[in-house]
Amino acid sequence: MLDKSEHSLFYIHRALREQYPDLLLRPLLIDLTCRDFVDEFMHEETPEVIFHAAAHKHVGLIELHPQEGIRNNVLGIRNIALAALRCGAGLLVNISSDKAVNPRNYMGCSKRLTEMLIQDLACSNVTRFMNVRFGNVAGSTGSVLRLFWEQIQKGEPLLVTDPRASRYFMSIPEAVYLILQAAKLGRGGETFVFEMGEPFNIYELAKSISLLAGVKPGTEMPIHFVGLQKGEKVSEELWEEWENPIPTEQAGIQMVSEPDPLAAGMIEKVERIERLITRNDRESLRQYLSILVPEFEKNRREMFLDDDEPLPVMAAESADLETYGGAQE
DSSP states (O other): OEESOHHHHHHHHHHHHHHOTTSOOOOEEOOTTOHHHHHHHHHHHOOSEEEEOOOOOOHHHHHHSHHHHHIIIIIHHHHHHHHHHHHTOSEEEEEEEGGGSSOOSHHHHHHHHHHHHHHHHHTSOSSEEEEEEEOEEETSTTOHHHHHHHHHHTTOOEEESOTTOEEOEEEHHHHHHHHHHHHHHOOSSOEEEEOOOSOEEHHHHHHHHHHHTTOOBTTTBOEEEOOOOTTOOSSOOSOOTTOOOEEOSSTTEEEEOSOOTTOTTHHHHHHHHHHHHHTTOHHHHHHHHHHHSHHHHHHHHHTTOOTTSOOOOOOOEEOOHHHHHHHHO
16 A cells, blocks of 8 residues: 555555454555655565556646646656556556546646556556546545535535536445456556446535435525636546447446557656656646647637636525526526
8 A cells, every 4th residue: 555645544554454454464655756766665565466546636726736736646657657567567557537538627637648648658568557537436535425514514505616517426336346347357558437327416416415414405504606616617528539438348347449649659748747847837838738638728728717817716605496406407
C-alpha cells in the first residue's frame, strides 16, 4: 500500500490488519512524483501487479491549482509506469475517470493524459498496461452523497450546482470487482469502460436523500442551487466520438482497443510538461495542453471565461420544488 497521505495510509493499514491478520502488509509513505523514491521502492518490492488509483480529483481545487493537478496526476503515473517496466512488473492498471472524455477542466485533461501515456507504453513493452474508466464512486472520499449526508447531519441546506446536473454512479464494491475483472481480461493497451447505466440527476438525488433522512425536501430541508463551478459540465460522457467500444466476455464491461490518435510519443511529451511545471510557466503549459488535448482548449473557449478570473458562483436560492421541477423538464 502506497500513499502520500499519512492519514489515509494509517487507517487503511489498520483496517486491513484487523480484517486479515495473516496477510503480509507493508504501508509505504511515498509521493509518486518523487521519481528517485519511486524507483527505489519498486526495485526493493518488485511487484507483479500494480493498481494505480492515486490522483487529485476535485475539479474546483485543480482549477485553482492546475499545475499541481497535472504534476500529481500525470508525473505520478509516468514515474510508476516507467519503474514498473524497469522492475519487470507483469501488469499495471491505471484507474481513470469519465472526466477524461471530452475534458473541460484541468482534472479531466490530466486523466486524459494518463490514459494516453498508458496507451503509448503498452505498444512496445512486455508489461501489460491498461486503463479502466468509470464515473463517480458513491461513498468515496469527496462523493456528493457523502457531502449531502454531512450537510444533513449539520442541519445545513443541501447545495446542488444546477437543477440539470447529472452524474454516473457506482458503488465501491462494484468498482473494485469490475477493476479486478478488467485486469484479468486485458492483454495490454486497452481502455475498459464500465456500463454505468443511466446517469442520476443530482437534484433528484438530493431530494431522495432528504426523504431517506426523514425530512421533507424544500421545506424542512432547503435545497440551494449555487451554480456550476468553473470547468464543471452539466453531464459527463463515457466515450470519445472516435472510440468504438465493444462488449467483452465479462458482463458490464466494454473495451476500446484503439489508442488515442495523439498518444504516440507521450513519454517525451510528459517530459516537456515536467519542464514547464518546473519553470512555473503556467501560460506555456496551458498552450501545450491545448496541443496534446485539442478538445480541452475548445471546451475552455466555449466557457467564455479566462483562467485568471474568479470562480463564477450564482447566488444561492432556496429551491421551490414546483418551479425548479418545471425548469428541469
